[in-house]
């Protein structure tokens with residue numbers, strides 16, 4: 001199958017998904033390689049068409065066993081032309097449930113032909129030093145696995161024509177797991193004023209533009225998706241996720257989902 005270029009398409013507030021899709025592309029070693037980072041809010045409505053000779057690697061983290069709503073909305077900007085796609089979800093060592101199936105369906109609906117899929121593990125957004133959940137992942141082993149997956153995809157592309165691509169089957173159920181309704185007061189990070197230098201870094205990395213920095217840091221709770229991009233990016237440790245509901249979830253994850261899980265990969269023939 002002729003593939004002349006690779007396009008990475010990802011949503012990745014804490015960069016684990018980004019690292020995985022970049023490593024898959026590195027293993028694939030097809031140039032030119034370009035990226036569409038859907039993490040930050042758009043300056044304007046945008047559409048991106050991916051031509052049929054380009055392989056798309058589409059990466060999204062798992063939120064509540066599904067794709068994050070904002071990522072689903074932003075994937076609507078991307079339009080394939082019947083070309084191949086590799087679909088990848090990254091989850092925090094609990095479970096990916098219906099997210100990979102949802103991404104497969106989404107890729108099909110956007111005009112791609114999903115030819116391979118994977119579920120990788122990334123450090124959980126709610127992991128802390130005191131309560132580590134998949135700390136440091138993706139680690140060297142995960143990166144090596146992602147690169148090897150890239151090489152396998154490349155080999156498949158060389159062996160198969162588009163018409164002969166076996167349909168991809170991935171775990172998951174439809175109807176997908178129901179999303180939990182948003183609470184009246186959503187959990188949101190807070191700012192320790194004494195540590196804050198008002199540098200604005202948190203606002204710059206927020207995927208939903210929920211933060212305004214002026215004389216203090218103001219967070220619009222209804223816009224916050226609790227992704228922890230701001231707490232990870234804050235250079236002084238002033239931005240913290242201390243909402244008791246999140247800390248309770250983190251404790252539960254630490255106690256019940258600390259055993260290491262391994263990446264899974266899927267090809268059309270289960271190869």
Ligand SMILES: Cc1cc2nc3c(=O)[nH]c(=O)nc-3n(C[C@H](O)[C@H](O)[C@H](O)COP(=O)(O)O)c2cc1C
Pocket residue numbers: 011012013014015016017018060061062063064065066090091092093094095096121122123124125126225226227228
């Ligand atoms: C709101 C929210 C919900 C999450 N839900 C799940 C989940 O259902 N299963 C899981 O294993 N990890 C879950 N995670 C953890 C992320 O999937 C994981 O940390 C991932 O590596 C984040 O990707 P990113 O670094 O690209 O942002 C959740 C994280 C957040 C912020």
Ligand code: SF4
Pocket residue numbers: 191195196197198199200201202203213217233234235236237238239
């Ligand atoms: S990144 Fe940290 S120090 Fe900078 S404005 Fe935000 S909370 Fe304050």
Ligand code: SF4
Pocket residue numbers: 013188189205206207208209210211219223224225226227228229230231
């Ligand atoms: S304010 Fe909420 S949505 Fe914005 S970066 Fe922080 S946790 Fe993510």
